[in-house]
Amino acid sequence: MYRISQLAKRFGLSRSTLLYYDQEGLLCPSARSEAGYRLYSERDLDRLAAIASFRKAGLSVEEIRAILAAPEKGEQSVLKRRLAAVGEEITALKAQQSLLARMLRVQSGEALPESMDKATWVAMLRAAGMDDRAMETWHAEFERRAPQAHHAFLLSLGIAEQEALTIRRLSQSAWAGAEGGDPD
Amino acid sequence: MYRISQLAKRFGLSRSTLLYYDQEGLLCPSARSEAGYRLYSERDLDRLAAIASFRKAGLSVEEIRAILAAPEKGEQSVLKRRLAAVGEEITALKAQQSLLARMLRVQSGEALPESMDKATWVAMLRAAGMDDRAMETWHAEFERRAPQAHHAFLLSLGIAEQEALTIRRLSQSAWAGAEGGDPD
DNA sequence: ACTAAACCGTGAAGCGGTAGACGGGTCAAG
DNA sequence: CTTGACCCGTCTACCGCTTCACGGTTTAGT
Numbered sequence: 001m002y003r004i005s006q007l008a009k010r011f012g013l014s015r016s017t018l019l020y021y022d023q024e025g026l027l028c029p030s031a032r033s034e035a036g037y038r039l040y041s042e043r044d045l046d047r048l049a050a051i052a053s054f055r056k057a058g059l060s061v062e063e064i065r066a067i068l069a070a071p072e073k074g075e076q077s078v079l080k081r082r083l084a085a086v087g088e089e090i091t092a093l094k095a096q097q098s099l100l101a102r103m104l105r106v107q108s109g110e111a112l113p114e115s116m117d118k119a120t121w122v123a124m125l126r127a128a129g130m131d132d133r134a135m136e137t138w139h140a141e142f143e144r145r146a147p148q149a150h151h152a153f154l155l156s157l158g159i160a161e162q163e164a165l166t167i168r169r170l171s172q173s174a175w176a177g178a179e180g181g182d183p184d
Numbered sequence: 185m186y187r188i189s190q191l192a193k194r195f196g197l198s199r200s201t202l203l204y205y206d207q208e209g210l211l212c213p214s215a216r217s218e219a220g221y222r223l224y225s226e227r228d229l230d231r232l233a234a235i236a237s238f239r240k241a242g243l244s245v246e247e248i249r250a251i252l253a254a255p256e257k258g259e260q261s262v263l264k265r266r267l268a269a270v271g272e273e274i275t276a277l278k279a280q281q282s283l284l285a286r287m288l289r290v291q292s293g294e295a296l297p298e299s300m301d302k303a304t305w306v307a308m309l310r311a312a313g314m315d316d317r318a319m320e321t322w323h324a325e326f327e328r329r330a331p332q333a334h335h336a337f338l339l340s341l342g343i344a345e346q347e348a349l350t351i352r353r354l355s356q357s358a359w360a361g362a363e364g365g366d367p368d
Numbered sequence: 369a370c371t372a373a374a375c376c377g378t379g380a381a382g383c384g385g386t387a388g389a390c391g392g393g394t395c396a397a398g
Numbered sequence: 399c400t401t402g403a404c405c406c407g408t409c410t411a412c413c414g415c416t417t418c419a420c421g422g423t424t425t426a427g428t
Contacts, residue, residue: 057287060414079284079288097270101240116333136313141308145300186409189406198386201386219394
């Protein structure tokens with residue numbers, strides 16, 4: 001049996017948050033001491049773990065309540081909905097980013113190199129001693145192990161869809177060619 | 185002279201928003217009709233354009249007030265601060281994204297091999313001929329050129345916040361001159 | 369037994385920005 | 399002069415907590 005502040009510390013939450021969860025009926029302690037103190041059981045602890053996890057995923061208290069009340073019913077759809085919403089939020093923030101960048105550039109002419117682009121990336125790998133051949137091997141490995149992540153990565157470097165596909169195709173053929181055994 | 189709802193429609197804002205701006209002293213109509221209606225002049229219109237722009241960049245009403253009161257004074261720093269904050273928000277949302285993806289994966293039973301983790305990444309680089317020392321150099325380069333992207337990248341490999349910070353700190357010191365120590 | 373610190377409970381107010389309800393004013397047509 | 403549509407200003411509620419205030423309880427030390 002834990003008291004409220006112990007539990008809070010254990011989960012890295014504040015006491016107020018737990019009070020709020022109680023008030024909202026999301027996590028009501030399964031017992032009270034004689035003095036009226038909230039006492040949380042092991043089962044409460046598990047429930048809180050789930051709650052904290054869902055909150056980290058950005059679900060609202062309302063949504064979490066629904067999921068915990070009937071998990072089999074709509075958990076999946078709630079999560080999917082949230083996933084879509086997160087995507088939109090990221091898109092919106094990226095728009096803010098470029099707007100801010102434009103505003104700053106107007107002001108000071110220069111832009112900061114906060115994000116990664118193709119040239120920077122290649123320069124980094126070269127600085128670490130990678131040559132053309134090594135990079136080719138690397139792309140092939142990436143494509144073989146995680147084609148989708150490979151694609152996403154190329155796009156994240158600002159490479160266009162078309163070019164990304166080309167690179168991936170080349171990577172695949174490199175791998176196919178290496179299959180026969182072609183040690184360095 | 186525009187009335188409040190006309191102005192709202194013109195800027196794609198809601199009437200409530202303009203009411204709120206007035207209440208906060210951010211955009212007070214320069215006149216009132218006999219019946220007490222808010223009347224906005226052309227100059228108010230310009231001011232609103234600026235406000236809307238800053239809001240689109242995610243600045244708070246408070247920050248916008250400061251900028252409009254003394255543009256020459258701290259506009260730049262406010263924008264930079266916001267830019268950094270946006271970066272962090274994006275990072276946080278990406279973390280939510282992967283958490284959600286993991287949750288959905290657990291539900292649907294299958295683990296897709298589509299995403300990249302630390303071990304896979306390291307294995308790929310090794311396959312391409314990178315050794316410990318090269319990786320160290322690479323981290324240092326990444327940290328130097330784009331610290332924020334470096335951080336986001338580490339998190340995308342499923343590395344925890346704490347560990348990511350440790351790696352970044354090591355990368356910085358490696359850059360600063362000290363060498364040796366342990367690799368990935 | 370007493371005190372001080374650290375805990376606990378409840379209740380209420382606050383944050384930013386938006387949305388809605390409410391009652392009343394304005395302006396057309398009839 | 400009335401009806402109805404629409405606009406206005408003001409006030410309140412919402413999210414997910416956080417902070418504050420006030421008073422009771424527990425714990426440790428003397």
